[in-house]
Amino acid sequence: MEPRPWQDYGFFGPDSPAWRVWTSPTALLGFQRSVVLEHFDPFLTAAVADTAGIYRDPLGRLDRTLAYFLTVAVADARAAVEASELLLRVHAEVTGIEPITGRRYSANNPDSQLWIHVTGWHSVLKCYETYGPGPLSEQDERRYWAECVTAAELQTCRTADVPRSRDEVRAYYADVRPRLCSSERAHRGMHYLLRTRGGRGRRRISAVSRLMAPATIATLPRWMRILGGFDQPALLDRLVVPAGRLAVRGLTRGDGSAYLGLLGDAVPATRRVAEQHQRRGLPPHPETVTPAAAKRLYGRAPAA
Numbered sequence: 001m002e003p004r005p006w007q008d009y010g011f012f013g014p015d016s017p018a019w020r021v022w023t024s025p026t027a028l029l030g031f032q033r034s035v036v037l038e039h040f041d042p043f044l045t046a047a048v049a050d051t052a053g054i055y056r057d058p059l060g061r062l063d064r065t066l067a068y069f070l071t072v073a074v075a076d077a078r079a080a081v082e083a084s085e086l087l088l089r090v091h092a093e094v095t096g097i098e099p100i101t102g103r104r105y106s107a108n109n110p111d112s113q114l115w116i117h118v119t120g121w122h123s124v125l126k127c128y129e130t131y132g133p134g135p136l137s138e139q140d141e142r143r144y145w146a147e148c149v150t151a152a153e154l155q156t157c158r159t160a161d162v163p164r165s166r167d168e169v170r171a172y173y174a175d176v177r178p179r180l181c182s183s184e185r186a187h188r189g190m191h192y193l194l195r196t197r198g199g200r201g202r203r204r205i206s207a208v209s210r211l212m213a214p215a216t217i218a219t220l221p222r223w224m225r226i227l228g229g230f231d232q233p234a235l236l237d238r239l240v241v242p243a244g245r246l247a248v249r250g251l252t253r254g255d256g257s258a259y260l261g262l263l264g265d266a267v268p269a270t271r272r273v274a275e276q277h278q279r280r281g282l283p284p285h286p287e288t289v290t291p292a293a294a295k296r297l298y299g300r301a302p303a304a
Helices: 017-023 026-040 042-051 058-074 077-092 110-131 138-152 166-179 184-194 203-218 222-228 234-252 257-266 268-279 291-298
Strands: 095-097 104-106
Touching: 017 026, 017 058, 017 110, 017 138, 017 268, 026 042, 026 058, 026 110, 026 184, 026 203, 026 222, 026 257, 042 095, 042 104, 042 110, 042 184, 058 077, 058 184, 058 203, 058 268, 077 291, 110 138, 110 166, 110 203, 110 234, 138 166, 184 203, 184 222, 203 234, 203 257, 234 257, 257 268
Parallel strands: none
Antiparallel strands: 095 104
């Protein structure tokens, strides 16, 4: 079935840094980086381990998550709101007891959602800088973090807590670091996401994850690599960065079909969002919409 034509520019628009950063091939590396980092939050580790989605269906689980982030960044307002509400409903069922602290976890917990959101937007930008065009201009940098705050309105995060600059991102990491930890289940999840095992229906995601892993690890600080048990030699870091840049340049040549082909092999739902974005013309309403307005227009009415 053909996707519904997009009606507007969503939340950010054609000149936004969010569109450039999230549609770059470097977003795949940033996404792998962010889902690995999720596991430093013990409550998210418990949610992932208890549901076991990444082990039963790694391709589907990762594809749906990346498609969600890309939809919020580049799709129209209706698609973004519908994706957000579906995710919130799915997460509402994910609760349990975190075994390290003995406290109850919820996938929709605002603090855990903030960790997912910040690591996602920061990781995608970090990999864009390292393997893509390089740092944003000062003006685009400010705008990118403002867009990060806007996107957070679709999650359960408290928008007042979302960092609004790189300095605030650093302060956020410093603030949460004492609460981060690792465990046997966290190690298993992180290593699985870096180098997903092959098998029936997993060969594509296995090959892609293993090719990306050294480049992803090279962007992480040493303390995270040691805590996660996936450190690699500094020499490999130095070798993989120029190789990664060459690979990204190859994927961005021409009409973008090489990147779409890679997405189709590994994350088909994400490819559909990226392809619709790449082929979009002028929408019927060539304007941006705020999340608050989009929720009023397209959100589901609360149950009575």
